[in-house]
Amino acid sequence: MPLAVSPADDTAVRILEAELLRWVGSGDSLLELACLDALFPPGKLLRPVLCMESAKAVGGTADQVLAFAAGIECLHVxxxxxxxxxxQDPVRRGRASTAEQYGLAEALVAGDGLSMAGMAALLSGGPAERVLQAARVTIEALRHMCQGIMRETEIRGDLTCGAPAVLDIMRAKTAALTGAACQAGAILAGATPQQHQALRRYGEQxxxxxQIRDDLLPYTAEDQVTGKTATSDIANRQPTLPVLLAHEAGDEADRNLLTTVFSGGTNPVTAHRAVLAVLTRTGALGRAARMASSCAEQxxxxxxxxxxxxxxxQLATSAADRPR
Incomplete structure (x- = not known):
């Protein structure tokens, strides 16, 4: 049975929110206000929940990793x-993005401020050897994330890059940090190497x-469900997994249409309808959904x-079936 909107229950949400406030502040400065606006209301809180649940899975407690989990959420946001x-997205979680609301310069500083708060939280306490190992795992994942984001900019408008390129970007940009959240939580709780490595692989899958489900949402859900405009990827000429699967499976007319759309200059709303028709006709939506289910099963x-x-x-089941 799919989980509800958030993978975190009400008690976990309250605990995490209080911990985030402890590290970010209560809004006494413009920096704190911008950081809090980005953090609250929270999203799925997937990464901190994974960190805490992974600790519990190896016999630890959520309290052991609470500060570290909050730090990971700060770094993610x-x-x-x-x-x-x-x-250049004006919408995040169904409302104005930080840059749209506060300005570009202010958003850049808020992102940096949250990163520093996150690092402070990661290193705030616990057995030094475990904290150092968990922090190293997390920082390495963040390095991969930066590589993924940069690689994503390189393939804009390029439908010849192929689905494997986008899957590699997903592994770097998304899977590395979810894997690190699990591995770090287990390390902090005293897991064996076999346990924390298995949990890293779990988190990566x-x-x-x-992320595959996220790529599907612009074509399977309404804007108010996705929390962002359905045309964002098209407007940014960003090829996603279902689009590349359709480009691979489609006929010449389908490929020409997709190439025209992702070359830019097409009305995003009109283009979205045309792309959705191609994705449906080629079976790309179903194929991507099956790939998500396979990852969840792994x-x-x-x-x-x-x-x-x-x-x-349960979270793995939610990842495969979630409506948003």
Whole structure:
């Protein structure tokens, strides 16, 4: 059964919100206001929940990793602020993005401020050896994220890059950090190497499932459900997995239409309808959905031998089936 809107229950949300406020502040300055506006109301809180649930899966507690989990959320949201600047997206989570509301310069500083708050939270306490190892895992994932974001800019308008290129970007931009959140939580809770590596692989596959579903949302859900404009990827000439699958499977007319749309200059609303028709006709939507389900199944398989992983298994089911 798919989970509700958020993978975090009400108690976890309240605990995480209080911890985020502890690290970011209450809004006494413009920097704090912009950071809080980006953080609240929170999104799915997927990464901090994964961090806490992974700790519990190896016999630890959520309290052991709470500050670290909040730090990961700060770092994730900071990346979203900068991502919206790169994409020139005016909407995030159904309302004005940080850059749209506060200005470009202010958004850049808010992203940096959240990053610094996140780093401080990561390093705030716990056994030094475990904290250092967990922080290294997370920082390496953030490095991969930057590589993925940069690679994404390189393929704009290029429908010849192929689906494997976009899958590699997903692994760097999304899956690396979800994997790190799981691995770090397990490390902080004293997991064995076999346990924390299995949880990293679980998180990576879960991240892939979520990102593939995100690529599908502009073509399967309404704007008010996705929290952003359905035409954003088309307006930015950003090829996504279903588009590239359609380009691969379509006939010459389909490829010519997609090439025209992603060359720019086409009305995004009109283009969106045309692209949706191609994606439906070529079966690209169904193929991408099956890929998401496969990733979710691989994630669940990594949980074998972890008796306290029921919640993580539920999250994998949610990733495959979620309506948003």
């Amino acid at each position: 900071a990346s979203l602020i900068h991502d919206d600047i790169v994409d 879960l991240g892939m499932a979520f 994630a669940r398989a990594e949980l074998t031998g972890l008796p306290n992983s029921t919640r993580l298994a």
